Amino acid sequence: MDWNNFWSVIWFVFWIFAYTAYFFALFAILADLFRDQKLNGWWKAVWVIFLIFVPFLTALVYLIARGRGMAERQGARYAQVREDYDDGAKSSSFANPAHEIEKAKNLLDQGVITQGEFDAIKNKALGNKF
Numbered sequence: 001m002d003w004n005n006f007w008s009v010i011w012f013v014f015w016i017f018a019y020t021a022y023f024f025a026l027f028a029i030l031a032d033l034f035r036d037q038k039l040n041g042w043w044k045a046v047w048v049i050f051l052i053f054v055p056f057l058t059a060l061v062y063l064i065a066r067g068r069g070m071a072e073r074q075g076a077r078y079a080q081v082r083e084d085y086d087d088g089a090k091s092s093s094f095a096n097p098a099h100e101i102e103k104a105k106n107l108l109d110q111g112v113i114t115q116g117e118f119d120a121i122k123n124k125a126l127g128n129k130f
Contacts, residue, residue, distance in 0.1 A: 022059070025059055025063070026059055029047075029051065029059055029062050030051070032070045033047055035077070036073060047062065097127075101121070101126075104117075
């Protein structure tokens with residue numbers, strides 16, 4: 001390769017970009033294959049074998065044949081992750097400040113936490129910064 005020729009460098013950068021994009025598509029296809037619960041294990045094996053021996057053509061056929069389903073499965077996965085995150089955030093947040101303060105008071109009375117920790121929990125439950 002002639003590194004002194006501007007167009008040779010541009011052509012090289014283009015091919016690096018093309019291979020990188022191809023590998024991203026290939027890994028997305030593999031991830032979709034193994035996340036798809038409706039597809040039989042034998043069909044997954046067939047797709048993987050074809051991806052190994054005829055990679056570019058198989059990736060193109062997969063994206064054409066299963067691309068819409070691929071997008072739907074990815075969207076459903078994002079929705080599920082978002083729902084799980086929201087459920088976790090709700091369960092760890094102070095939904096009822098009075099209840100949280102009461103629990104903290106019981107812990108203080110039992111000697112599990114100190115007065116300073118109780119004050120911190122109380123301020124957090126009430127939304128105070130200090």
